[in-house]
Amino acid sequence: MNDWKVIPTIVLATVLIFGAGVVTGGILVDYVKQARPRMAAKHPTPAPPPANPFPTNNSPLAPLRSPQILSKDLLPELDGELKLTKEQHEAIQKIIGDNQNLMRKVVQDARLEIREALTPAQRQQFDELIKRPLHKPTLGTNAPLSAAPTAPTNAP
Numbered sequence: 001m002n003d004w005k006v007i008p009t010i011v012l013a014t015v016l017i018f019g020a021g022v023v024t025g026g027i028l029v030d031y032v033k034q035a036r037p038r039m040a041a042k043h044p045t046p047a048p049p050p051a052n053p054f055p056t057n058n059s060p061l062a063p064l065r066s067p068q069i070l071s072k073d074l075l076p077e078l079d080g081e082l083k084l085t086k087e088q089h090e091a092i093q094k095i096i097g098d099n100q101n102l103m104r105k106v107v108q109d110a111r112l113e114i115r116e117a118l119t120p121a122q123r124q125q126f127d128e129l130i131k132r133p134l135h136k137p138t139l140g141t142n143a144p145l146s147a148a149p150t151a152p153t154n155a156p
Contacts, residue, residue: 075093078084084092111130115123 075096079089115126118126
């Protein structure tokens with residue numbers, strides 16, 4: 001076969017394969033979008049969090065869940081929304097850091113108390129459970145289901 005006939009054939013094959021992938025991807029996305037309402041009916045959504053965990057008379061902040069209050073993303077959000085001064089920024093950064101350390105200590109103390117209530121065999125299994133990363137199921141994604149369901153933990 002001549003060289004001038006091979007190159008267009010390769011280009012055409014590549015374009016056809018790429019096009020088939022695009023079409024297949026579009027069909028799958030449409031299928032997932034249509035399947036999502038059925039999945040939501042099987043897995044009811046949990047009740048919304050309480051109105052405000054720290055109610056005040058004139059709180060301008062939206063309600064925050066406890067882990068969100070001390071997240072690393074809170075300070076930049078506060079900085080952008082409230083236009084904090086340098087002193088305020090540093091003070092809030094210290095508050096968040098101190099409380100994150102306090103939360104780590106509370107979690108560690110709770111783990112130690114739990115271990116004390118377990119048998120030696122259960123302690124070994126508990127230690128293995130704590131080492132596993134926390135996997136939250138995600139609906140509507142291509143994420144594979146885990147082979148063995150794990151008990152949820154509050155591990156950091």
